[in-house]
Amino acid sequence: MTSPRVIPIQPAPPQEAEPGMVSLYASQAKVYPRSVSGRFARWRWVMVWLTQLFFYGLPWLNWNGRQAVLFDLGERRFYILGLVMQPQDFIYLAALLVISALSLFFFTALAGRLWCGYACPQTVYTEIFLWIERRVEGDRQARMRLDAAPWSVAKLGRKALKQALWVGVALFTGFSFVGYFTPIRVLSSELALGAFSPWEWFWVLFYGLATYGNAGYMREQICKYMCPYARFQSALIDMDSLVIAYDARRGEPRGSRSRKADPASLGLGSCIDCTLCVQVCPTGIDIREGLQNECIACAACIDVCDDVMGKMGYPTGLIRYSSGHAMEKQWPRAALLRRVLRPRVLIYAGLLSLTCLGFALSLLQRHDxxxxxxxxxxxxxxxxxxxxxxxxxxxxxxxxxxxxxxxxxxxxxxxxxxxxxxxxxxxxxxxxxxxxxxxxxxxxxxxxxxxxxxxxxxxxxxxxxxxxxxxxxxxxxxxxxxx
Ligand code: SF4
Ligand code: SF4
Missing domain, CATH: 2.60.40.10 (Immunoglobulins)
Known part of the structure; x- marks a missing residue:
């Protein structure tokens, strides 16, 4: 009797990462974004309020004695204000998806990642969770010190309070989300009686956990590694799209100096190398290295740099909304805006307007x-x-x-x-x-x-x-x- 042949399997030797490659399994340094104020920060908060008032408030709105917006999957009926959508109306859902895709193309060609910076749920919830974190643990330096400090009663108290607030927001978000599919007043009574169905428990916890994990811990990792839009946006923008850019001609050579010093006599540009633009960046990048995939166009670096320029007595706009061509050719603002309305943008705008018009007309003519x-x-x-x-x-x-x-x-x-x-x-x-x-x-x-x-x-x-x-x-x- 012959013994069975055994093919030996040797473990592969550990491979050195090639220079310039990032291992997806490498642990990432935690980003501690510094708080920032300014006109774009105010716009971000306006968007946080608008989107969240809409998201949390809409399920509570009534229309003709029922929930105004309800996606009743069990009965296969969607109620949207006065409209009742049945399965044969799913063409409208397809049309809405087409409108969303065209809007994304249009806004990206026009002004880069406008959606990411102001309206994406990942940005909005990260902003809310960061706000809680700052209120409980302090701003960047205080948070870094707290994380580095050994465990103590005070540290435990702060961490526990932050976690409790995060979990509260996450669960309320999960509850509101399920309220779009089960009448939210029924859901509230079930909650009071502890009578959620297993599916309701599952979806509240699932959505809540996703919010907690994504906004509390994953944060910029979602934008950097998981978001598909970040991958294909580079195909949608061109040298005339509005992006957030650092004016290297004006800023370099960078270097610290006193407020009274004349940069020209020191051979320096306007950048005082304070690194505040890096410290406020929620994705932890340095915009002075040029436009990067990781930039979500939140404009926090514009706000903080404008503040620094103001304190130094320099003109603002060292980091600003601009385009590749405008930066390269040092175009004035009027020339930049003229190029924004280029054929590509106008074609997207035309397609988007036609689709919206067709959608509105077909809704108006829809039989009941x-x-x-x-x-x-x-x-x-x-x-x-x-x-x-x-x-x-x-x-x-x-x-x-x-x-x-x-x-x-x-x-x-x-x-x-x-x-x-x-x-x-x-x-x-x-x-x-x-x-x-x-x-x-x-x-x-x-x-x-x-x-x-x-x-x-x-x-x-x-x-x-x-x-x-x-x-x-x-x-x-x-x-x-x-x-
Ligand atoms: S905030 Fe402005 S001045 Fe400070 S490092 Fe950044 S670009 Fe330079
Ligand atoms: S580089 Fe500026 S605009 Fe881009 S993500 Fe960082 S702070 Fe926001």
């Missing part, structure tokens, strides 16, 4: 009910009394209003063809009604169309109600006449 006609495949046609020919259909009427509605059916487009079954049906609010429908063709007309498939239309009319006019939808189908 939809009709599906399904032909009975079992019996295509059969002869009934007096030589008449009958075809059988199933009519499905989807009522997208929040009142029960009465519908009636008529047949159009073929002489001698009529509805031989019940032609009316009642459909409950936001419900679906089904009507078995028999159409009959008179014997004389059937004789002259033997062996033909006749086109016809079924007109379904929603009857008028107090305050609502009648409206109709016409669907095409066919009638089979046997040989």
């Amino acid at each position: 009910f939809a009709v599906n006609v399904i032909k009975d495949r079992g019996t295509l046609a059969r002869q009934v009394g007096h030589g008449n020919i009958e075809n059988v259909y199933r009519l499905q009427v989807i009522n997208s209003t929040e009142q029960a509605q009465q519908f009636k059916v008529e047949v159009l487009g073929q002489a001698g063809l009529s509805v031989a079954s019940e032609a009316g049906l009642s459909v409950p609010a936001t419900g679906i009604g089904t009507l078995p429908l028999r159409l009959e063709l008179e014997a004389g007309a059937a004789e002259s169309h033997r062996g033909q498939v006749l086109p016809l239309q079924l007109r379904v009319t929603r009857e008028a109600t107090p305050g609502e006019q009648a409206s109709s939808v016409t669907e095409k189908t066919t009638f089979v006449v046997p040989r």
